[in-house]
Amino acid sequence: MLYRTVPKTGDRLSILGFGCMRFPEKSGKIDEERAIRQIRHAIDNGINYLDTAPAYHFGKSEQILGRALLEGYREKVRIATKLPHWEVRDPADMDRILTGQLATLKTGCIDYYLLHSMSKESWEKMERLGVLAFLDRAKRGGKIVNAGFSFHGTITAFKEIADAYDWQFCQIQYNFLDENNQAGTEGLMYAAGKNLAVMIMEPLRGGNLAGPVPDEIRRIWDEAPVKRSAAEWDLRWVWDHPEVTVVLSGMNEEAHIDENIRVAEAALPQSLVPDDLARIDRVKETYRRLMKVGCTGCGYCMPCPAGVDIPGCFALYNAHYLFPKDRSTKFHYIGRHGGLIGDVSYAGLCRQCGKCAKACTQHLPIPQLMKDVKSDMEGGMRIAVPVLKAGLWCMNRASRVRAFFTQEKKP
Ligand code: SF4
Numbered sequence: 001m002l003y004r005t006v007p008k009t010g011d012r013l014s015i016l017g018f019g020c021m022r023f024p025e026k027s028g029k030i031d032e033e034r035a036i037r038q039i040r041h042a043i044d045n046g047i048n049y050l051d052t053a054p055a056y057h058f059g060k061s062e063q064i065l066g067r068a069l070l071e072g073y074r075e076k077v078r079i080a081t082k083l084p085h086w087e088v089r090d091p092a093d094m095d096r097i098l099t100g101q102l103a104t105l106k107t108g109c110i111d112y113y114l115l116h117s118m119s120k121e122s123w124e125k126m127e128r129l130g131v132l133a134f135l136d137r138a139k140r141g142g143k144i145v146n147a148g149f150s151f152h153g154t155i156t157a158f159k160e161i162a163d164a165y166d167w168q169f170c171q172i173q174y175n176f177l178d179e180n181n182q183a184g185t186e187g188l189m190y191a192a193g194k195n196l197a198v199m200i201m202e203p204l205r206g207g208n209l210a211g212p213v214p215d216e217i218r219r220i221w222d223e224a225p226v227k228r229s230a231a232e233w234d235l236r237w238v239w240d241h242p243e244v245t246v247v248l249s250g251m252n253e254e255a256h257i258d259e260n261i262r263v264a265e266a267a268l269p270q271s272l273v274p275d276d277l278a279r280i281d282r283v284k285e286t287y288r289r290l291m292k293v294g295c296t297g298c299g300y301c302m303p304c305p306a307g308v309d310i311p312g313c314f315a316l317y318n319a320h321y322l323f324p325k326d327r328s329t330k331f332h333y334i335g336r337h338g339g340l341i342g343d344v345s346y347a348g349l350c351r352q353c354g355k356c357a358k359a360c361t362q363h364l365p366i367p368q369l370m371k372d373v374k375s376d377m378e379g380g381m382r383i384a385v386p387v388l389k390a391g392l393w394c395m396n397r398a399s400r401v402r403a404f405f406t407q408e409k410k411p
Protein backbone atom coordinates (compact mmCIF):
# COMPACT_ATOMS: atom_id res chain seq x y z
CA MET A 1 0.00 0.00 0.00
CA LEU A 2 1.21 3.50 -0.79
CA TYR A 3 0.64 6.33 1.67
CA ARG A 4 0.39 10.08 1.22
CA THR A 5 0.88 12.81 3.79
CA VAL A 6 -1.75 15.21 5.13
CA PRO A 7 0.04 18.54 4.53
CA LYS A 8 -0.95 20.35 7.73
CA THR A 9 -0.38 17.48 10.16
CA GLY A 10 2.05 14.99 8.63
CA ASP A 11 -0.47 12.17 9.14
CA ARG A 12 0.20 9.30 6.72
CA LEU A 13 -2.91 7.92 5.05
CA SER A 14 -3.31 4.98 2.69
CA ILE A 15 -4.03 6.27 -0.80
CA LEU A 16 -6.99 3.86 -0.93
CA GLY A 17 -9.71 4.60 1.59
CA PHE A 18 -12.53 2.20 2.46
CA GLY A 19 -15.91 3.81 1.75
CA CYS A 20 -18.53 2.32 4.07
CA MET A 21 -21.60 3.26 2.02
CA ARG A 22 -22.06 0.07 0.00
CA PHE A 23 -21.73 -2.89 2.33
CA PRO A 24 -22.58 -6.32 0.90
CA GLU A 25 -26.18 -7.41 1.29
CA LYS A 26 -27.92 -10.76 1.68
CA SER A 27 -31.69 -11.21 1.39
CA GLY A 28 -32.18 -7.43 1.31
CA LYS A 29 -30.20 -6.81 4.51
CA ILE A 30 -26.58 -5.91 5.14
CA ASP A 31 -24.46 -9.03 5.44
CA GLU A 32 -22.76 -7.77 8.59
CA GLU A 33 -20.39 -10.69 9.12
CA ARG A 34 -19.10 -10.40 5.57
CA ALA A 35 -18.82 -6.60 5.81
CA ILE A 36 -16.74 -6.88 8.98
CA ARG A 37 -14.54 -9.55 7.40
CA GLN A 38 -13.98 -7.28 4.38
CA ILE A 39 -13.12 -4.24 6.52
CA ARG A 40 -10.62 -6.18 8.61
CA HIS A 41 -9.09 -7.77 5.51
CA ALA A 42 -8.63 -4.29 3.99
CA ILE A 43 -6.97 -3.04 7.20
CA ASP A 44 -4.73 -6.12 7.37
CA ASN A 45 -3.60 -5.18 3.85
CA GLY A 46 -2.65 -1.60 4.66
CA ILE A 47 -5.83 0.50 4.36
CA ASN A 48 -5.90 2.92 7.29
CA TYR A 49 -8.64 5.41 6.30
CA LEU A 50 -12.31 4.40 6.65
CA ASP A 51 -15.09 6.76 5.66
CA THR A 52 -18.65 6.50 6.97
CA ALA A 53 -21.64 8.77 7.68
CA PRO A 54 -24.94 8.59 9.56
CA ALA A 55 -26.73 8.71 6.21
CA TYR A 56 -25.07 5.55 4.86
CA HIS A 57 -27.26 2.46 5.10
CA PHE A 58 -29.74 4.54 7.17
CA GLY A 59 -27.41 4.69 10.17
CA LYS A 60 -26.22 1.08 10.02
CA SER A 61 -22.85 1.97 8.43
CA GLU A 62 -21.51 3.68 11.56
CA GLN A 63 -22.83 0.86 13.75
CA ILE A 64 -21.14 -1.86 11.69
CA LEU A 65 -17.90 0.07 11.38
CA GLY A 66 -17.88 0.52 15.17
CA ARG A 67 -18.18 -3.24 15.61
CA ALA A 68 -15.63 -4.01 12.88
CA LEU A 69 -13.04 -1.90 14.68
CA LEU A 70 -13.22 -3.86 17.94
CA GLU A 71 -10.53 -6.38 18.85
CA GLY A 72 -7.61 -4.04 18.22
CA TYR A 73 -8.57 -2.69 14.79
CA ARG A 74 -9.51 0.81 16.00
CA GLU A 75 -5.89 1.60 16.88
CA LYS A 76 -4.74 0.77 13.35
CA VAL A 77 -6.94 3.24 11.45
CA ARG A 78 -8.32 6.74 11.11
CA ILE A 79 -12.11 7.05 11.16
CA ALA A 80 -13.85 9.67 9.03
CA THR A 81 -17.52 10.44 9.57
CA LYS A 82 -19.83 13.34 8.88
CA LEU A 83 -22.24 15.82 10.40
CA PRO A 84 -25.58 15.66 8.52
CA HIS A 85 -26.62 19.30 8.10
CA TRP A 86 -30.21 18.29 7.35
CA GLU A 87 -30.55 17.03 10.93
CA VAL A 88 -29.30 20.27 12.47
CA ARG A 89 -31.89 22.81 13.54
CA ASP A 90 -30.09 24.48 16.43
CA PRO A 91 -26.49 24.55 17.70
CA ALA A 92 -27.16 21.93 20.40
CA ASP A 93 -28.05 19.40 17.68
CA MET A 94 -24.43 19.35 16.52
CA ASP A 95 -23.07 18.36 19.94
CA ARG A 96 -25.88 15.82 20.37
CA ILE A 97 -25.18 14.20 16.99
CA LEU A 98 -21.42 14.03 17.59
CA THR A 99 -21.90 12.49 21.04
CA GLY A 100 -24.15 9.83 19.49
CA GLN A 101 -21.60 9.12 16.77
CA LEU A 102 -18.79 8.60 19.28
CA ALA A 103 -20.96 6.07 21.10
CA THR A 104 -22.01 4.30 17.89
CA LEU A 105 -18.45 4.12 16.61
CA LYS A 106 -17.25 2.98 20.06
CA THR A 107 -14.45 5.52 20.09
CA GLY A 108 -13.32 8.52 22.12
CA CYS A 109 -12.63 10.70 19.10
CA ILE A 110 -13.26 10.99 15.38
CA ASP A 111 -10.01 11.42 13.46
CA TYR A 112 -11.51 13.13 10.41
CA TYR A 113 -14.85 14.90 10.89
CA LEU A 114 -16.65 16.39 7.89
CA LEU A 115 -19.62 18.65 7.36
CA HIS A 116 -21.59 16.41 5.04
CA SER A 117 -22.50 17.50 1.51
CA MET A 118 -21.86 21.22 1.65
CA SER A 119 -23.21 23.56 -1.01
CA LYS A 120 -23.80 27.30 -0.90
CA GLU A 121 -27.16 26.95 0.82
CA SER A 122 -26.23 24.27 3.35
CA TRP A 123 -22.99 26.08 4.19
CA GLU A 124 -24.80 29.37 4.84
CA LYS A 125 -27.26 27.57 7.11
CA MET A 126 -24.52 25.81 9.09
CA GLU A 127 -22.46 28.95 9.41
CA ARG A 128 -25.51 30.80 10.73
CA LEU A 129 -26.03 28.03 13.30
CA GLY A 130 -22.47 28.40 14.57
CA VAL A 131 -20.80 25.33 13.07
CA LEU A 132 -17.33 26.85 13.25
CA ALA A 133 -17.63 27.43 17.01
CA PHE A 134 -18.89 23.85 17.30
CA LEU A 135 -15.83 22.52 15.42
CA ASP A 136 -13.49 24.55 17.65
CA ARG A 137 -15.31 23.23 20.71
CA ALA A 138 -15.16 19.62 19.50
CA LYS A 139 -11.45 19.92 18.76
CA ARG A 140 -10.69 21.50 22.13
CA GLY A 141 -12.65 18.74 23.84
CA GLY A 142 -10.67 16.07 21.97
CA LYS A 143 -13.81 14.73 20.28
CA ILE A 144 -12.52 15.38 16.77
CA VAL A 145 -8.97 15.70 15.50
CA ASN A 146 -9.23 17.07 11.96
CA ALA A 147 -12.07 19.15 10.51
CA GLY A 148 -13.16 19.09 6.90
CA PHE A 149 -16.15 19.20 4.59
CA SER A 150 -17.51 17.13 1.76
CA PHE A 151 -18.80 19.07 -1.17
CA HIS A 152 -21.42 19.05 -3.94
CA GLY A 153 -21.88 22.55 -5.29
CA THR A 154 -20.35 25.18 -7.53
CA ILE A 155 -16.67 26.10 -7.61
CA THR A 156 -17.52 29.56 -6.24
CA ALA A 157 -19.17 28.05 -3.17
CA PHE A 158 -16.27 25.61 -2.81
CA LYS A 159 -13.72 28.41 -2.62
CA GLU A 160 -15.88 30.37 -0.19
CA ILE A 161 -16.07 27.39 2.18
CA ALA A 162 -12.38 26.51 1.76
CA ASP A 163 -11.49 30.10 2.75
CA ALA A 164 -13.83 30.22 5.76
CA TYR A 165 -11.93 28.06 8.28
CA ASP A 166 -8.62 26.45 9.04
CA TRP A 167 -9.69 23.08 7.57
CA GLN A 168 -7.28 20.17 7.50
CA PHE A 169 -9.02 18.45 4.58
CA CYS A 170 -11.94 18.36 2.19
CA GLN A 171 -13.71 15.70 0.15
CA ILE A 172 -14.72 16.24 -3.46
CA GLN A 173 -16.23 14.25 -6.33
CA TYR A 174 -13.51 13.70 -8.90
CA ASN A 175 -12.95 11.46 -11.91
CA PHE A 176 -11.99 12.10 -15.51
CA LEU A 177 -15.57 12.94 -16.49
CA ASP A 178 -15.98 15.43 -13.64
CA GLU A 179 -12.91 17.58 -14.20
CA ASN A 180 -15.15 20.60 -14.67
CA ASN A 181 -18.10 19.55 -12.56
CA GLN A 182 -18.65 20.73 -8.95
CA ALA A 183 -15.24 21.51 -7.37
CA GLY A 184 -13.43 19.78 -10.25
CA THR A 185 -9.75 20.25 -11.08
CA GLU A 186 -9.94 23.93 -10.15
CA GLY A 187 -11.20 23.02 -6.68
CA LEU A 188 -8.59 20.28 -6.27
CA MET A 189 -5.80 22.74 -7.07
CA TYR A 190 -7.33 25.44 -4.91
CA ALA A 191 -7.57 23.12 -1.90
CA ALA A 192 -4.06 21.77 -2.40
CA GLY A 193 -2.81 25.37 -2.70
CA LYS A 194 -4.23 25.97 0.79
CA ASN A 195 -2.45 22.85 2.10
CA LEU A 196 -5.64 20.87 2.54
CA ALA A 197 -5.57 17.11 2.18
CA VAL A 198 -8.04 16.17 -0.55
CA MET A 199 -10.11 13.00 -0.27
CA ILE A 200 -11.78 11.89 -3.47
CA MET A 201 -15.25 10.39 -3.68
CA GLU A 202 -16.94 8.91 -6.74
CA PRO A 203 -13.66 8.10 -8.56
CA LEU A 204 -15.67 5.62 -10.63
CA ARG A 205 -18.88 7.70 -10.75
CA GLY A 206 -20.76 5.31 -8.51
CA GLY A 207 -19.21 2.33 -10.34
CA ASN A 208 -20.49 3.44 -13.75
CA LEU A 209 -17.03 4.01 -15.23
CA ALA A 210 -15.91 0.57 -14.11
CA GLY A 211 -18.95 -1.54 -14.92
CA PRO A 212 -19.94 -2.71 -18.37
CA VAL A 213 -18.74 0.34 -20.31
CA PRO A 214 -19.95 1.29 -23.84
CA ASP A 215 -18.30 -0.86 -26.58
CA GLU A 216 -16.38 2.07 -28.07
CA ILE A 217 -14.78 2.75 -24.69
CA ARG A 218 -14.01 -0.91 -24.14
CA ARG A 219 -12.13 -1.04 -27.47
CA ILE A 220 -9.90 1.92 -26.53
CA TRP A 221 -8.93 0.32 -23.23
CA ASP A 222 -8.36 -3.06 -24.90
CA GLU A 223 -5.93 -1.58 -27.46
CA ALA A 224 -3.52 -0.44 -24.71
CA PRO A 225 -0.16 -2.26 -24.57
CA VAL A 226 -0.59 -2.62 -20.77
CA LYS A 227 -3.73 -4.51 -19.83
CA ARG A 228 -5.74 -2.74 -17.16
CA SER A 229 -9.39 -2.97 -16.19
CA ALA A 230 -11.56 0.12 -16.72
CA ALA A 231 -11.56 0.58 -12.92
CA GLU A 232 -7.76 0.52 -12.82
CA TRP A 233 -7.50 3.14 -15.57
CA ASP A 234 -9.99 5.37 -13.75
CA LEU A 235 -8.31 5.03 -10.36
CA ARG A 236 -4.82 5.45 -11.79
CA TRP A 237 -5.94 8.69 -13.43
CA VAL A 238 -7.13 10.10 -10.08
CA TRP A 239 -4.03 8.97 -8.19
CA ASP A 240 -1.82 10.43 -10.88
CA HIS A 241 -2.61 13.84 -9.35
CA PRO A 242 -0.11 14.56 -6.55
CA GLU A 243 -2.69 16.92 -4.98
CA VAL A 244 -4.94 13.92 -4.19
CA THR A 245 -4.44 12.36 -0.76
CA VAL A 246 -6.97 9.50 -0.45
CA VAL A 247 -9.28 7.95 -3.02
CA LEU A 248 -12.40 6.42 -1.48
CA SER A 249 -13.91 3.31 -2.94
CA GLY A 250 -17.19 1.81 -1.74
CA MET A 251 -16.04 -1.79 -2.03
CA ASN A 252 -18.24 -4.79 -1.25
CA GLU A 253 -16.78 -7.65 -3.32
CA GLU A 254 -13.67 -9.39 -2.03
CA ALA A 255 -12.25 -9.52 -5.56
CA HIS A 256 -12.69 -5.73 -5.99
CA ILE A 257 -11.04 -5.03 -2.64
CA ASP A 258 -8.01 -7.13 -3.56
CA GLU A 259 -7.87 -5.63 -7.05
CA ASN A 260 -8.01 -2.06 -5.71
CA ILE A 261 -5.35 -2.82 -3.10
CA ARG A 262 -3.13 -4.25 -5.86
CA VAL A 263 -3.60 -1.11 -7.98
CA ALA A 264 -2.95 1.13 -4.97
CA GLU A 265 0.42 -0.53 -4.44
CA ALA A 266 1.76 0.94 -7.69
CA ALA A 267 -0.20 4.16 -8.21
CA LEU A 268 2.51 6.75 -7.65
CA PRO A 269 1.70 10.35 -8.53
CA GLN A 270 2.59 11.32 -12.11
CA SER A 271 3.30 7.71 -13.01
CA LEU A 272 1.10 7.57 -16.10
CA VAL A 273 3.15 7.80 -19.29
CA PRO A 274 2.21 10.06 -22.24
CA ASP A 275 0.63 7.12 -24.10
CA ASP A 276 -1.59 6.39 -21.06
CA LEU A 277 -2.69 10.02 -20.83
CA ALA A 278 -3.42 10.20 -24.56
CA ARG A 279 -5.53 7.03 -24.25
CA ILE A 280 -7.48 8.49 -21.34
CA ASP A 281 -8.04 11.67 -23.39
CA ARG A 282 -9.51 9.52 -26.18
CA VAL A 283 -11.82 7.83 -23.67
CA LYS A 284 -12.93 11.21 -22.33
CA GLU A 285 -13.60 12.48 -25.85
CA THR A 286 -15.59 9.34 -26.69
CA TYR A 287 -17.68 9.65 -23.54
CA ARG A 288 -18.37 13.29 -24.43
CA ARG A 289 -19.46 12.30 -27.95
CA LEU A 290 -21.75 9.62 -26.58
CA MET A 291 -23.33 12.06 -24.16
CA LYS A 292 -26.72 13.60 -24.82
CA VAL A 293 -25.48 17.16 -24.20
CA GLY A 294 -21.94 18.28 -25.03
CA CYS A 295 -21.54 20.23 -21.80
CA THR A 296 -17.96 20.32 -20.55
CA GLY A 297 -18.94 21.66 -17.12
CA CYS A 298 -16.83 24.81 -17.63
CA GLY A 299 -19.36 26.94 -15.72
CA TYR A 300 -19.23 30.03 -17.97
CA CYS A 301 -23.03 30.01 -18.17
CA MET A 302 -23.33 30.43 -14.40
CA PRO A 303 -24.82 31.87 -12.29
CA CYS A 304 -28.33 31.43 -13.59
CA PRO A 305 -30.69 34.17 -12.33
CA ALA A 306 -33.37 31.55 -11.71
CA GLY A 307 -31.05 29.38 -9.64
CA VAL A 308 -30.65 26.47 -12.10
CA ASP A 309 -27.40 24.53 -11.66
CA ILE A 310 -26.94 24.25 -15.42
CA PRO A 311 -23.79 22.06 -15.58
CA GLY A 312 -25.00 19.96 -12.64
CA CYS A 313 -28.36 19.24 -14.35
CA PHE A 314 -26.58 18.35 -17.61
CA ALA A 315 -24.11 16.04 -15.81
CA LEU A 316 -26.93 13.90 -14.40
CA TYR A 317 -28.97 14.14 -17.62
CA ASN A 318 -25.96 12.76 -19.50
CA ALA A 319 -25.36 10.06 -16.91
CA HIS A 320 -29.01 9.04 -17.29
CA TYR A 321 -28.43 8.32 -21.01
CA LEU A 322 -24.85 7.04 -20.82
CA PHE A 323 -25.64 4.48 -18.16
CA PRO A 324 -29.28 3.56 -18.80
CA LYS A 325 -29.09 0.52 -16.53
CA ASP A 326 -28.33 2.72 -13.53
CA ARG A 327 -31.77 3.49 -12.15
CA SER A 328 -30.43 5.69 -9.38
CA THR A 329 -29.58 8.65 -11.63
CA LYS A 330 -33.06 10.17 -11.47
CA PHE A 331 -33.03 9.69 -7.72
CA HIS A 332 -29.69 11.54 -7.52
CA TYR A 333 -31.11 14.30 -9.71
CA ILE A 334 -34.11 14.76 -7.44
CA GLY A 335 -31.94 14.61 -4.32
CA ARG A 336 -29.33 17.02 -5.57
CA HIS A 337 -31.40 19.52 -7.55
CA GLY A 338 -34.76 19.15 -5.83
CA GLY A 339 -33.28 20.57 -2.62
CA LEU A 340 -32.95 17.45 -0.48
CA ILE A 341 -29.18 17.62 -0.01
CA GLY A 342 -28.24 20.83 -1.77
CA ASP A 343 -29.69 23.99 -3.21
CA VAL A 344 -32.95 23.87 -5.15
CA SER A 345 -31.52 24.06 -8.66
CA TYR A 346 -33.52 21.89 -11.07
CA ALA A 347 -34.05 22.59 -14.79
CA GLY A 348 -37.75 23.31 -14.34
CA LEU A 349 -36.85 26.62 -12.64
CA CYS A 350 -35.60 27.94 -16.00
CA ARG A 351 -37.38 31.15 -17.08
CA GLN A 352 -36.04 30.93 -20.66
CA CYS A 353 -34.23 34.28 -20.36
CA GLY A 354 -31.41 33.09 -22.66
CA LYS A 355 -28.56 34.69 -20.65
CA CYS A 356 -26.72 31.38 -20.31
CA ALA A 357 -26.81 30.53 -24.03
CA LYS A 358 -24.92 33.75 -24.86
CA ALA A 359 -22.10 32.71 -22.51
CA CYS A 360 -21.94 28.99 -23.36
CA THR A 361 -18.50 27.98 -24.60
CA GLN A 362 -20.05 25.04 -26.50
CA HIS A 363 -22.82 27.16 -28.05
CA LEU A 364 -25.46 24.90 -26.58
CA PRO A 365 -29.14 25.91 -26.90
CA ILE A 366 -29.43 25.79 -23.12
CA PRO A 367 -33.00 27.12 -22.70
CA GLN A 368 -34.36 24.43 -25.07
CA LEU A 369 -32.19 21.77 -23.41
CA MET A 370 -33.55 22.80 -20.03
CA LYS A 371 -37.02 21.90 -21.30
CA ASP A 372 -35.69 18.46 -22.36
CA VAL A 373 -34.01 17.88 -19.00
CA LYS A 374 -37.20 18.89 -17.21
CA SER A 375 -39.30 16.54 -19.29
CA ASP A 376 -36.93 13.55 -18.94
CA MET A 377 -35.75 13.97 -15.35
CA GLU A 378 -38.45 15.74 -13.39
CA GLY A 379 -41.52 13.55 -13.86
CA GLY A 380 -42.98 12.90 -10.43
CA MET A 381 -40.58 15.32 -8.74
CA ARG A 382 -43.36 17.44 -7.27
CA ILE A 383 -44.53 14.38 -5.38
CA ALA A 384 -41.14 12.75 -4.75
CA VAL A 385 -39.48 15.76 -3.07
CA PRO A 386 -42.11 16.29 -0.33
CA VAL A 387 -42.31 12.52 0.24
CA LEU A 388 -38.53 12.19 0.58
CA LYS A 389 -38.38 15.30 2.77
CA ALA A 390 -41.04 13.80 5.01
CA GLY A 391 -38.98 10.58 5.13
CA LEU A 392 -35.89 12.52 6.19
CA TRP A 393 -37.92 14.41 8.80
CA CYS A 394 -39.15 11.08 10.25
CA MET A 395 -35.60 9.70 10.32
CA ASN A 396 -34.47 12.86 12.08
CA ARG A 397 -37.27 12.52 14.68
CA ALA A 398 -36.44 8.83 15.16
CA SER A 399 -32.78 9.62 15.79
CA ARG A 400 -33.78 12.26 18.37
CA VAL A 401 -36.04 9.78 20.13
CA ARG A 402 -33.22 7.20 20.07
CA ALA A 403 -30.78 9.78 21.46
CA PHE A 404 -33.25 10.71 24.21
CA PHE A 405 -33.62 7.12 25.41
CA THR A 406 -29.87 6.50 25.11
CA GLN A 407 -29.24 9.50 27.39
CA GLU A 408 -31.88 8.35 29.82
CA LYS A 409 -30.21 4.96 30.18
CA LYS A 410 -26.86 6.47 31.14
CA PRO A 411 -26.06 6.47 34.89
S1 SF4 B 1 -32.32 30.51 -19.88
FE1 SF4 B 1 -32.95 29.38 -18.06
S2 SF4 B 1 -31.11 28.31 -17.42
FE2 SF4 B 1 -30.44 29.91 -18.82
S3 SF4 B 1 -29.90 31.65 -17.48
FE3 SF4 B 1 -32.05 31.92 -18.14
S4 SF4 B 1 -33.26 30.97 -16.50
FE4 SF4 B 1 -31.16 30.21 -16.27
Ligand code: SF4
Pocket residue numbers: 294295296297298299300301302310311314359360361362363364366
Ligand atom coordinates in the same frame (compact mmCIF):
# COMPACT_ATOMS: atom_id res chain seq x y z
S1 SF4 C 1 -21.13 27.23 -20.55
FE1 SF4 C 1 -22.02 25.55 -21.79
S2 SF4 C 1 -20.46 23.95 -21.69
FE2 SF4 C 1 -19.97 25.38 -20.04
S3 SF4 C 1 -21.05 24.56 -18.23
FE3 SF4 C 1 -22.45 26.01 -19.22
S4 SF4 C 1 -23.70 24.71 -20.55
FE4 SF4 C 1 -21.89 23.52 -20.04
